[in-house]
Amino acid sequence: MVTLSIEPLTKQAFAPFGDVVETEGNTPLSINQGYAQRFNGLANIDVAAEGGQVNISWFVASVRPAPIAIRLMERHPLGSQMFMPLNGADWLVVVCMDPAISASYRAFAARGHQGVNYARNCWHHPLLVLKDASAFLVVDRKGDGANLEEHWLSEQLQLGVQSAAS
Template identity: 30%
Template sequence: MPLLTVQPKPITNENFAKWGQVVRLPDADPNAVQVNQGTAQKFSHLAQFVNHRPAVSDTANPNPSLKSADANIAIFKCYKPVTADQFPIKLLERHSYSSQMFMPMGGDGNGSYVVVTAENGPDDKPILETLEAFKCNNTLGINYKPNVWHHPMIVVEKPVQFMTITYESGVGLEDCEEYWFTKESGEEGGAAALIQLQQS
């Protein structure tokens, strides 16, 4: 049988809302304020950053089965753009207890990346048939909600560096859970779906 093939769609606030938020400079924001002695505008609350685990500073941990977590501000240097017409999907990952934000650094609008998401199933695994793909230019960031299945970032056209923020505790499966589509693909390490990066 032919593999499920998904065409990325241009990302919007509306079509990405079930997965998280698009982090972008608003076209108009009545709540924007002048700051820095009138030399800048501040646009606040552009994403909803969530931590479902207690902070390290919380001495009254309401859930002792979960280790406390701190925000990890990191840089992902995606230095190998995908040049193929199609990209194989072999796995997805999720962060059950934390949002995860990716914000391109120095984006000039001439590069882009693709975001891939899927719904969680009744067996607590991603549902392959619900895969969605979104194309973003490198001036836009995205913020995943906790527990959203997604593929690691797919950079096309040219390298992109992302600043990321994720709450992490250092406990492997609590920080990041992977699901490999071995069953769906029918082979170890095989592709279960394709993302169409170039028009055929």
Template identity: 40%
Template sequence: MVETILKPEPIDADRFRPFGDVFDAEGEPDMIINEGRCGRHHDKVRLDVGTGRAGISLFRTRAVEIPYALTVMERHPLGAQAFIPMSEDPFIVVVAEDDGGKPGMLHAFKTAPRQGVSYLPNTWHAPLIALRDDAVFAVIDRIGSGNNLQEFTYDTPVMVSG
């Protein structure tokens, strides 16, 4: 089988929208709060947690080597997930449309510093692809009963370049 190579492109909110949201605190805030000291960028993520509740977890991860051999995609049918980096380091995001219960065409993006992403429910995505060691992310996702994780394993790795 021919090796597939994905080259991440800079993330763009419009092109990412079918999979979820891209968010940051750049630009003018939606409102000024806290005695005029704080700009609030309001309601930036479509976070559907279905019948569960929203929880905040912290993920500490190691960096991957680039090119990265992507072997697994996952999705969460019962709720959305949001990944908020707790540093200024960009990371790589790989997403796919659903194709009959498995990932379809893959799309790879690289975030800008201080940008987060969310995945809509049922969005196929790669596990977290951090570019530096000891990266920490706040993750907001569904906490509740039911199987909220489905995985797909590729027979041949998909190589993700830098």
């Protein structure tokens, strides 16, 4: 069994897998007579393959039993998939380059104000939350075509609790 160390979610570390969706480091536009700020271009929403359209959903996730067993990875070959937490709770992100190679796995600790946009074909674990009833805004693809591939792991991975930052 392999234990994954959890590292902080940063734009640089996550770049091979997609976008970190956050306002930090972005210059806002003042809108609504100065009563609001707008942050543009936070993620590359890629859903147009084979006539796909943008789909906006609301997910509510539950905490999985600890230690978290990583047994399934999935990817979406026809579009990106963005998750943005709505309750401010921290959460976890697990991705890999190749689900058959345990050394390609990465685990990230996402802060409650950080979302991720998994790039098209990025292998990722389904939603992992640290607080029950965690709500997320999800932007992904709807339309015809096979846009979900699942890979069940033959070797179980266990997600560790030791952070790279500690």
